[in-house]
Amino acid sequence: MAENKTTVRITWLYGDLMNLYGSAGNMSSLMRLLEAMGAVVELQELSVGGYSDFSGSDFIFLGSGTERRALMALEDIRRFKDQIARCLEAGGTLLATGTGSALFGRSIKGLDGGLREGLGFAAGSTEFYEKRRYGEYVMSCPLAGEPVVGCINTSSSVRWEEQPLFEVLHRTGDGPEGPEGALKGGLMLTQLQGPLLWRNPPLLEALARKLSGLPLPECRPLWLKEACSGYQRLLRQLTPPPEKAKNA
Amino acid sequence: MMKIAIAACKLLRAALKKLGRGSSLPGAVALKICPGALGRLRIDCPVVAVTGSNGKTGTTELINRLALEAGLKTVCNSEGSNQIEGVAACLLGACDLSGRIDAGAVILESDERFCQYTFKELIPTATVVGNLFRDQLTRNGHSEFVAKELKKGLRPGTLPVLNADDPLVTSLGEGFQRVLSFGVSPAALSEPEDASHAYFDGAFCPRCGGRMSYRSHLFAHLGDYSCASCGFCRPAPTHEVTAIEDGAITVDGRYTIALSQRDMMHAQNLAAAFTVAVEVLGIEPERAAAILGGIELKNSMVARVSSYSALGRELTFMLCKHENSMAYNETIASILRGATPDGVSLLIIVDKLSRKYSASDMSWLWDLDLHRLGEPLVGRVVFSGGFAHDLCSRALLAGVPADRILVQPDIEKATSLILEHGRGDLFALTCFTDAPKLRESIRRLSKNGRK
Numbered sequence: 101m102a103e104n105k106t107t108v109r110i111t112w113l114y115g116d117l118m119n120l121y122g123s124a125g126n127m128s129s130l131m132r133l134l135e136a137m138g139a140v141v142e143l144q145e146l147s148v149g150g151y152s153d154f155s156g157s158d159f160i161f162l163g164s165g166t167e168r169r170a171l172m173a174l175e176d177i178r179r180f181k182d183q184i185a186r187c188l189e190a191g192g193t194l195l196a197t198g199t200g201s202a203l204f205g206r207s208i209k210g211l212d213g214g215l216r217e218g219l220g221f222a223a224g225s226t227e228f229y230e231k232r233r234y235g236e237y238v239m240s241c242p243l244a245g246e247p248v249v250g251c252i253n254t255s256s257s258v259r260w261e262e263q264p265l266f267e268v269l270h271r272t273g274d275g276p277e278g279p280e281g282a283l284k285g286g287l288m289l290t291q292l293q294g295p296l297l298w299r300n301p302p303l304l305e306a307l308a309r310k311l312s313g314l315p316l317p318e319c320r321p322l323w324l325k326e327a328c329s330g331y332q333r334l335l336r337q338l339t340p341p342p343e344k345a346k347n348a
Numbered sequence: 349m350m351k352i353a354i355a356a357c358k359l360l361r362a363a364l365k366k367l368g369r370g371s372s373l374p375g376a377v378a379l380k381i382c383p384g385a386l387g388r389l390r391i392d393c394p395v396v397a398v399t400g401s402n403g404k405t406g407t408t409e410l411i412n413r414l415a416l417e418a419g420l421k422t423v424c425n426s427e428g429s430n431q432i433e434g435v436a437a438c439l440l441g442a443c444d445l446s447g448r449i450d451a452g453a454v455i456l457e458s459d460e461r462f463c464q465y466t467f468k469e470l471i472p473t474a475t476v477v478g479n480l481f482r483d484q485l486t487r488n489g490h491s492e493f494v495a496k497e498l499k500k501g502l503r504p505g506t507l508p509v510l511n512a513d514d515p516l517v518t519s520l521g522e523g524f525q526r527v528l529s530f531g532v533s534p535a536a537l538s539e540p541e542d543a544s545h546a547y548f549d550g551a552f553c554p555r556c557g558g559r560m561s562y563r564s565h566l567f568a569h570l571g572d573y574s575c576a577s578c579g580f581c582r583p584a585p586t587h588e589v590t591a592i593e594d595g596a597i598t599v600d601g602r603y604t605i606a607l608s609q610r611d612m613m614h615a616q617n618l619a620a621a622f623t624v625a626v627e628v629l630g631i632e633p634e635r636a637a638a639i640l641g642g643i644e645l646k647n648s649m650v651a652r653v654s655s656y657s658a659l660g661r662e663l664t665f666m667l668c669k670h671e672n673s674m675a676y677n678e679t680i681a682s683i684l685r686g687a688t689p690d691g692v693s694l695l696i697i698v699d700k701l702s703r704k705y706s707a708s709d710m711s712w713l714w715d716l717d718l719h720r721l722g723e724p725l726v727g728r729v730v731f732s733g734g735f736a737h738d739l740c741s742r743a744l745l746a747g748v749p750a751d752r753i754l755v756q757p758d759i760e761k762a763t764s765l766i767l768e769h770g771r772g773d774l775f776a777l778t779c780f781t782d783a784p785k786l787r788e789s790i791r792r793l794s795k796n797g798r799k
Binding site: 116117119120121122123124125128129132148149166167168169172232234236251253255272293294295298299321322323324326327329330333334337338 | 485486487489490491492493546547548551552557559706707708709710711712713714715734735737738740741742744745750755
């Protein structure tokens with residue numbers, strides 16, 4: 101008798117264009133965990149010039165790229181706007197990190213001063229500027245139930261007028277302050293970049309459960325146990341001692 | 349104020365030298381006293397700036413020693429910092445009190461992002477740009493950002509000497525009437541480079557954003573590229589390596605240079621030095637090739653390799669650089685290229701990312717070709733330092749078999765593990781930030797014996 105397996109359809113947008121700061125780590129870790137949970141993962145990669153109907157995806161991911169490349173992706177992604185809308189309306193989830201998140205707001209002001217219309221899925225706008233800022237963060241994350249750690253390495257300012265995806269608990273460096281990201285239905289936007297899911301196993305596991313409806317494996321795979329050790333270490337490192345936090 | 353600045357710089361340099369310290373401090377003090385000091389220097393000889401992500405120290409040394417052996421008196425910041433203060437310390441220390449530099453050539457290594465400050469008033473005769481890779485993204489953002497910053501340092505009046513094989517570097521020549529270039533001809537490659545890397549930065553044209561195609565790859569995004577959309581392509585280099593064989597390279601099909609180290613980046617650095625020698629310093633090509641062939645670099649891949657003995661085993665330490673995936677990827681590739689049938693085992697230590705700033709971002713681990721540690725010739729892999737668990741997780745996701753990995757954050761215990769359980773030739777890879785911990789571990793293990 102054929103086994104009925106849960107299939108999770110994933111679309112990875114612009115993986116060869118928006119590939120900075122280890123963005124690929126998100127896809128690698130998510131797919132491996134879903135497979136460990138018993139799901140069948142159908143991955144579709146789409147980039148500039150390619151076409152496919154991915155409106156039936158369970159999950160869409162767009163990573164971080166240079167400011168110039170983000171604008172290149174913006175010009176190309178417009179033709180997929182309807183598909184993305186249908187995916188989200190049907191209960192799909194979309195995660196965009198770093199500069200990739202800017203594409204889903206109402207507008208982006210480039211370094212040339214030109215204002216470009218965004219996809220408009222979330223209320224908010226982004227402005228690219230010359231100065232670079234780098235900050236490391238601990239943020240609260242209702243979806244994960246545990247804090248999220250990560251970094252923002254940016255030369256842009258983003259203002260979202262949506263429910264924040266995260267709340268900043270601790271920050272080091274000169275990265276942006278205040279609530280972080282936007283959450284609107286299945287749309288998850290954050291300036292946190294890099295392998296966000298890999299470095300935050302609680303968020304990775306919550307997302308995998310949400311996408312598949314399956315329970316986590318009884319025993320975590322070794323790579324995930326190791327990622328958990330790295331996460332715990334980073335969380336300790338980025339969280340100031342209670343005394344210091346109280347005085348801050 | 350210029351004379352006071354020069355005098356202060358010279359006095360401080362002398363005092364620090366007595367203390368055994370080389371420093372950019374004298375330059376910083378001099379620039380405080382006379383902010384425009386660099387522009388007021390009187391230099392009658394060619395000034396060559398060397399910049400880029402990887403290999404600029406080696407290229408600077410090659411050009412400096414080449415010029416010296418060709419009979420030119422040189423001034424070079426080979427011992428100091430490559431930011432504006434270091435360059436100021438070097439030049440103000442070398443000039444007389446009137447600001448005159450008596451030399452046949454001035455060779456200056458410069459940080460990519462600091463060119464715009466260092467060469468604001470002092471315009472180099474030529475500026476060599478070797479390559480632009482992902483390097484210290486915490487500090488540098490990304491390569492396109494660095495390219496943009498670097499372009500501000502290429503002011504009118506300098507002659508860009510660009511690596512033709514690097515599309516991002518080549519794009520820096522736009523707007524200049526005259527550009528020199530160097531490279532390695534695709535015809536020089538005996539076998540195609542293994543194109544399996546964790547990332548590829550050459551997929552899109554730096555000029556128009558169109559998709560690029562490559563006829564051949566040297567390494568990373570370097571190769572013979574072209575963009576069908578705008579016609580941007582690898583230019584015909586002014587001088588290029590046309591053959592690599594029998595421990596030597598041939599430049600322009602005529603000039604043979606013996607290789608002291610067999611990596612592609614060294615071949616590129618030699619081509620850069622040859623181009624500067626012939627086109628900027630006016631050295632005859634035959635002479636330039638003969639001199640270059642005899643140079644053993646202090647700052648070379650060979651020099652970054654050292655051997656140690658402990659617990660009855662030999663361990664080869666290969667100095668890399670954290671947050672610079674090219675350094676690690678090329679080192680891993682060179683270890684695997686030279687592996688004997690007995691195989692190799694590796695200890696990789698990532699503990700403190702930088703001496704200059706505090707950062708914990710491990711995104712760059714995803715730019716490492718850790719999948720290559722899954723190749724059959726690799727025996728044991730030990731990950732150590734504060735990021736040991738992250739390295740292990742990343743390697744497992746890259747397909748490295750779990751049974752060949754050991755994780756030990758404690759560096760001394762990890763060193764002991766590789767010495768006791770490593771199969772074949774043993775290698776340790778880490779950055780200069782963590783190298784002292786490795787050396788101390790080896791010293792203690794040698795002294796105390798088996799742990």
